[in-house]
Amino acid sequence: MSRDLDIKVHHLTRVEGHGNIVVNMKDGVLEKAHLSIVEPPRFFEAMLKGRSFHEAAIITSRICGICSLGHQLTSLVTTEDALGLEVSEQTVLLRKLLVHGATLQSNILHAYFLAAPDFLNVGSVFPLIATHKDVVLRALRMKRLANDIGDIVSGRAVHPITPVPGGFSRIPEKAELLEIKRRLLEEGLPDGLETIETMKALAGAIPQFERETEYISLKHPDEYALYQGDIFSSDSGATPVSNYLDVTNEFVVNHSTSKHAKYNRSSYFVGALARWNNNHAQLGEEALAAAEAMGLKPNCHNPYMNTIAQVVEAVHCILDSVRIIDRLIELGLKNEKPNQTPTRYGRGIGSNEVPRGILFHDYTYDNKGNIIKANCIIPTGQNLANIDDDMMKLVPEIINKSKAEITLNLEMLVRAYDPCISCSVHMLEVDFIE
Amino acid sequence: MKPQVAFFDFTSCEGCQLNKLNFENDLLDILKHVDLVEFREAMDDKADHYDIAFIEGSITSPSCVERIHDIRRRSDVLVALGSCAVNGGVNAMKNMHPIDEVRETVYGEDKYLFATLPAMAVSSVVKVDYEVRGCPMTQQDFLKLLIALVLGKQPPKYGSPVCVECKLKENECLYNRGMVCLGPITRGGCDAICPSFGQFCTGCRGILDDPNIDGMLEVMTSHGISLDEAKKRMQLYNSNEVQL
Secondary structure (H helix, E strand, O other), rough: OOOOEEEEOOOOOOOEOEEEEEEEEEEEEEEEEEEOOOOOOHHHHHHOOOOOOOOOHHHHHHOOOOOOHHHHHHHHHHOOOOOOOOOOOOHHHHHHHHHHHHHHHHHHHHHHHHHHHOOOOEOOOOHHHHOHHHHHHHHHHHHHHHHHHHHHHOOOOOOOOEEEOEEEEEOOOOOHHHHHHHHHHHHHHHHHHHHHHHHHHHHHHHHHHOOOEEEEEEEOOOOOOOOOOEEEEEEEEEEEEHHHHHHHHEEEOOOOOEEEEEOOOEEOOHHHHHHHHHHHHHHHHHHHHHHHHHHOOOOOOOOOHHHHHHHHHHHHHHHHHHHHHHHHHHHOOOOOOOOOOOOOOOOOEEEEEOOEEEEEEEEOOOOOOOOEEEEEEEEEEHHHHHHHHHHHHHHHOOOOHHHHHHHHHHHHHHHHHHHOHHOOOOOOEEEOOO | OOEEEEEEEEEEOHHHHHHHHHOOOOOOHHHOOEEEEEEEEOOOOOOOOOEEEEOOOEEEEHHHHHHHHOOOOOOEEEEHHHHHHOOOOHHHHHHHHOHHHHHHHHHHHHHOOOOOOOOOOOOOOOOHHHHHHOEEEOOOHHHHHHHHHHHOOOOOOOOOEEEHHHHHHOOOOOHHOOOOOOOHEEEEOOOOOHHHHHOOOOOOOOOOOOOOOHHEEEEEEEHOHHHHHHHHHOOOOOOOOOOO
C-alpha cells in the first residue's frame, strides 16, 4: 500500500521525562520511525567531577526520582568497589529489601497508572477513580506499602537517606521490620494476587506483536538477579560487570539527547522482560504461577508483555521481602556503623538491576577520595535503539489501521518499556508526517 | 469553582512530581478540592489556562526558556517546586565548570549537538509567586501550600535553620559524631529528616537569608575537612546562591 504517513507525538504522556514519537512514511516506504528524546541534558558525569565519595550517591540518586534508590545503591557498590570497602551481610540484606520495595513501587505505578489506562481506553488513571474505585484503591495501597518499605528502611522512598558508603546511617528496628512483614502478608500478598486477576482481564488489550531481539540482564548464581551479579546476554551468555563497556557500546544519535547502545546486534532489550527471559527459572512457584495465569511464557518476544513481567516481579518482590526480613531477624539486627575507611583508591564499576533494566556506574577516585572521572549507563538509554527497531517492524505490520490507532499502538509500545527519560539523558512526543 | 491546577516538569529528576503520585492516602481527597488539568507524567489531558501552575525543574536550555514563558502567560499563580526550580539545585553544580568542558565530558565530539545553558532557577526567567523547597520537596510542605492557596491564605514561611528542628527532635549533634553538617545555615521546614536518620544535612532547602558563611566554613574546617571540601559541600545544592 503506497501510503504517506506523518506522525508526530509531541511530549508523550504517562512516561517519565520528555520524548517525541516521529514516524515518516512516503509512498509506502517507511523512512523514519523513532523515539526522539528531547529532555534537556543533565550532565551528571560532569557534575560528579571533584566530588567526595560521601556525596556521590547523594548526587546520582538525583538523576531520577523514580529510580533514585537504584541509582543510589549502584553508586554505593561502585564507590565500595573503587575504595575497597567491605559491607556486612546485614547491609546486603537491607539493600535487597530496599530494592524489592523500589521495584514493587515502580512496577505497580507503571502497570496501574501508566499502562492500564490504555487497556481501558482512558487518558489517565483519574477517570478510573469513578469507574474502578476498588482497583485504584488497591493500586494506591500497594504503592503505599512499597513506599513504606523505603520510608522505614531508608528514611525516605524518593531520594533515600540512610544508605551510605559502607552500610547504613541508621538501622531499622526489629518491630518496624516485623510490621512490614505483617503488612506484606496481610495486605501485599492478597493485593498482588488480585492484581494478577485484574491484569488477566486486561491482557486481551495487549497488542500481539513479536520481534525477537537480544535480551540483556544481570544473572546471579543464587537468586533472581536484582542486586549485583554478572552481565548475561541471551545471545552470547555471561560476562563480568567489569566488561560493561564491551556490552553497552554507547553512541550518539542526533534525534536523542540520550545516547543509544548496542552489543551483538543493532539493539538490545533491558528491563523486566529481559530479566524474565534470562532468569525466570529462579523465580518462586507463586511468581511462576502468576506468569502462567497472565499468559507470560519464557522467551517471550512481545515487548508489550514487559508490563506483565513487571507484575510477575511484583509478586516475587512481595514474597522475597518476607524471606529477607526473616533472615535479618534470624541474624539479629546489629547497630553497625558504616565502614567508611578506604583501603585503596582507584576505579570501581558497579551494576544492579533497577526496575527499567540493567544500570552501570563507573567512577575513578583520586587518593583524597574525590571523583576524577564518572560514567553512568542507564537502562532507558540502552533500550532506545531497541524501541526504534520495534517501531520499524511494527509500523508496516499495522499500516492498514487508522492514524489514530497506529499512534496509540506506538505510544503503548514506548510506554510498555516504562521509559525513564530523566534517567536516560541523564522522553515522548509522536510526530505523524502525512 | 474548583481551582484548575497543572504540573510541569523541566530539567529535573521528576521526583517532586512523583512524590505527589505518592500521596496514596490523600490523593483522592485532594482531587475533591482541585481540578487537575495537566500532569504529563500521569495523564494525557492538556489545558489553556491554569489557576495554579506548579513548576518542577531548572531552566537549562533555550527550549526551557520558551516553554516557561508560555506557561507563565497562561497562569494566574506560579509555584516553584523543589530545589531544581527554586534555585537550580544540583543541576547548578555544572555551572561551576566551564560549559564547554561540561558538554565535552558527556557528548565528546558531539558537544554542540544539543543547546544547553547554565542551570537557572525558574525565578531567573519569569516571576515566581510561591516556592516549595527541598530535594525532594516534602508532601507535607506541598500540602500546606496547596491548602493555603485553595483557602486564599498566606502559606507558611521558614526562617530558622535546620538545627532548630533537629534540637526539637532531640537528635545528638552530628558534629559530635564526627560528621560535617550544613544544618546551621540551611533553611528549615524539613523536620531535620536527614540528621534524624543519621545523615548530614546537604543544604537542599537553600541557605538562610542572612547566613554566617565564614563562621560555617570555620566550623566545618575545624571538624577535619579542607576549606576546598567545605566550600564544595556548601555548593552541592546552592551553587547559584553561594559564591565562594
